[in-house]
Amino acid sequence: MALASVVGSGALQEAIAKTKTKAKKRYLKAKKDRRKKRKPAAVPSGSRTEDATHDQDSEGEDEDDSAAEVTSSPAGSVHAVDAEPESTHRPKKRRKLSPPAEDENPEVKSTASAEDDQIGLSPTTNVARLPSAPVTLPSFPLPSHPDAPSKATLALQGLDKAIIEAELIEPRRRMPIQSTDAGEAALGLSEQTKKRLQELGITELFAVQTAVVPFLLSNTKHRRLYLPYNPSQDVCVSAPTGSGKTLAYVLPIVELLSSRAVTRLRALVVLPTRDLVTQVRETFEAVSKGRGLKIGTATGQHSFAHEQAQLIADRSPQLQGGSSRVDILICTPGRLIDHLTGTPNFSLQHLRFLVIDEADRLLAQSFQDWLAQVLSATRPQVIFSCGSDGASSTLVHEDAPAPDGLAPTFLRLLRGISHDRTDLDETQETSCQKLLFSATLTRDPSKIAALNLRDPRYFVVQGSPGDAAAEEDGVLDLVLEKYSMPDTLSEHMIVCESAQKPLMLFHLVHTLGVKNALVFTKSAESTVRLVKLFEFFKEFRPTEAKIVLRAYSSDLAPSARKDILDKFKNQEIHILVCSDLISRGIDISHVSHVVSYDAPVDMRKYVHRVGRTARAGRDGDAWTLVEEQEARYFKSMLKEANHLNAVKRLRVSELDLAPLISSYESALTKLKEAYSR
Structure with a gap:
């Protein structure tokens, strides 16, 4: 029984093999006939490789088809296929194909072959081919950040042009106090002032003094107390500590105010601390000895009523021109605001000098917005009203008092002005000249703009003047806060x-x-x-x-x-x-x-x-x-x-x-x- 089954099994395998061989021959013959019908008149030489590849693929497909035919036979023959010896399923050897040319894109070619197969065309046909898939777009470099500007360039943004054009002064520069006419012309100091300096043991001026003192005193047109039509330039000074900044503004103030005939508040010095107020007052008193100038202080150390009695001669509220017992007032900003708002006849309209010492600290602290109030007090508060004809006119209160020593800029506030006076129509500016001093002068554009500086002149004790590169480095050191x-x-x-x-x-x-x-x-x-x-x-x-x-x-x-x-x-x-x-x-x-x-x-x-x-x-x-x-x-x-x-x-x-x-x-x-x- 076992022998019969074995013999039967061998006969079955022989029948399957013959059937497979005949089916394959019929398939290959039909395929060959179809290819002859489609074969072009001339075949490109470069398509031989493609044909060979296509033939190999076709043979593989034929084998798969044959296998499909066998497996689709009745269920009873499936077991016979599994029992077939391994020798009958050995794959055929394929020829090695040459690699594609270097200039050909294999991805593009495979895509094109796939499209041809879908429409039933061979790569060797003369029929116009469909456009191939687009190649990958060329890659572009990734976006990069531009180079950041240098620190110096950023520091100069928004700064006043006057700061960039600041005058540099050599720190070791000195100028002797001479008693000759040439020395007086160079410094602008009188013989009496130079004699007093020699009595104090001062025989020469330091660097900051040699620049600031001649600038404030050498112009004879600016030595007057009132300059309504030709005001002086404001001055900003940056110099190291201990370089003599205090004497740089004490000398010009004493020299100019010594010619005054009537006591008015003409110089205001604002300092951050009481101790500095005391020290600066001692300097003023030492230099102005014998000149008759009256110096006062306001720091809050004494009672408010006591300070009022020391500063104001007449507290009657009927004096437009104000009243003052002192020519020079040295104060702290908080106490100054107290007198501006609470002391009758305390006026800044006659002010010739406004000195802000340690300017960076004072500008950084508000003190009840003291700076804006002080600058407003130096200018006349003119109120305009429009008449029936549309023209503007100055509005003056009916109970305005009689004129009493008004400054030239404030004359338009007088009661009963004749409007045909042309001198009042001319543009008049306050005579107040602002002087800023500090070892670390502020470079904040907003704070400098708040000062309302008038054509400012900057002096920087740093660097080597005369050398363009050194001057540029010196200004950058000031801007970048590199102190000497x-x-x-x-x-x-x-x-x-x-x-x-x-x-x-x-x-x-x-x-x-x-x-x-x-x-x-x-x-x-x-x-x-x-x-x-x-x-x-x-x-x-x-x-x-x-x-x-x-x-x-x-x-x-x-x-x-x-x-x-x-x-x-x-x-x-x-x-x-x-x-x-x-x-x-x-x-x-x-x-x-x-x-x-x-x-x-x-x-x-x-x-x-x-x-x-x-x-x-x-x-x-x-x-x-x-x-x-x-x-x-x-x-x-x-x-x-x-x-x-x-x-x-x-x-x-x-x-x-x-x-x-x-x-x-x-x-x-x-x-x-x-x-x-």
């Missing part, structure tokens, strides 16, 4: 841990001999705490030389601050620990060291702090204690100002601090006990 320091100043920094900062200060004082010094802290509380720690430290070192320290801050009463400052000037106090209250403008000749116990947070503060020493050509040292976590920021701040190389780092070893550690720890323990009570 006195040549006689030595700058140092000590990087330490936070807990070691007091110990570093004691090392400077007791080991390096730092005396006649100003020590700046970040707040009034830090000032008091540091002085207490120093007092405790001295208790554990009684054998050392006695060093007197005092705290100076806004927490003290004005009288106490004045007393401490006087003792420090007389060298009864060796070290003055203070906040930034006196970091601007204070001039104490014997200060030889400045210590920033708390590192300044911006470059402007640093400039004003270190400017308390090395003034007027004297030598000085600046020390900055920098905590380790602040070191990177502090260095980057100096680097942006192009000043990092000027500050030398001082390294203090543990061996240098060893003699002080025991006393410091004891003082620190005692300070903790004092604050824990």
Whole structure:
């Protein structure tokens, strides 16, 4: 039975093979006939490869078709196919085809062949072919950002042209005070003024003074008190601290106002602090001695009624021209606004000079919008009304008082004016000349525009005049806030841990001999705490030389601050620990060291702090204690100002601090006990 089944199986396989061979022959013959009918007259030489490829593909398709015929037979024959030997299914060998030419796109060719097959055409037919698929678009470079403008270009955007054209002054420039006619013509100073300067020990003018003083005094047309038709140019000065900016405006004001016949408020000096007001008043009094000029101050140190009595001669509300007991007023902005709004007959219409010292700080703080109110008070407030005929006319109150010393610009406010007077129709401007001084003059276009400067002239003590490249670099240094320091100043920094900062200060004082010094802290509380720690430290070192320290801050009463400052000037106090209250403008000749116990947070503060020493050509040292976590920021701040190389780092070893550690720890323990009570 088994043998019969095997024989039957072999016969079945033979029948299937014969059937397959006959079907394939019939298919190939029919295909050959179809191809002869479609064969063109001439076949391109390049199509041989395609034909061969097509033949191979056709043979493969034939085999697939044969297999399809077998598998579509009755279900009973399916098992016979599975039992067929492997030798009958061996694929045929195919010829290796040459690769396509380099200039041909295989993707495009395959796409074209697929389209031909869909419509029943061969690649070798002469029938017009359909357009092939479009090739990929050429790639374009990705968009990139344009090169950013330089920092200098950005800094110059929006600036007044006068700043860019600023006059640079060599810092080492000097001009002797000569008594000859040529010297008087060069400086514009009278013999009486030069004699007074020599009595004060001033034999030459510094760089900023040699530029500003002749500019304000050399033009004889501008030496008058009233200039309604030909006003003077405004002046902006940027110069290092200690370069003599105060004397640069004191000399012209005293020289011009000495010719006055009637006392009017003609010079107004605005300063940020009371201490600066006191210092500037002393300078005015020293230079104007024997000239008869009356100088007043308004800082809020005295009562409001007391200041009114000192400033105003007649408080009757019927004086349009105002009334004044002083020729020169030195004040803080807040108190100035109080007198403008609350003091009768306090008028700025006769003002010849408006001086804004430490201009960057004053312009950055509003003080009840003091600047706008002051500038408005220097100009007449004319009210126009339209008549029935449409023409405009000046509106004057019926109860306006009789004229009383009005300034020329304010004459149109008079009652009962004859409107046929042509002199009142001419354009008249205020005679007030604005003078701005600072070591870090503002470069904010909006703040400069708020000043309403009239054809301003800028003076910058920096760079080397005469060299075009140096002048351009000097102006850019001003715009980019790269400040110049006195040549006689030595700058140092000590990087330490936070807990070691007091110990570093004691090392400077007791080991390096730092005396006649100003020590700046970040707040009034830090000032008091540091002085207490120093007092405790001295208790554990009684054998050392006695060093007197005092705290100076806004927490003290004005009288106490004045007393401490006087003792420090007389060298009864060796070290003055203070906040930034006196970091601007204070001039104490014997200060030889400045210590920033708390590192300044911006470059402007640093400039004003270190400017308390090395003034007027004297030598000085600046020390900055920098905590380790602040070191990177502090260095980057100096680097942006192009000043990092000027500050030398001082390294203090543990061996240098060893003699002080025991006393410091004891003082620190005692300070903790004092604050824990």
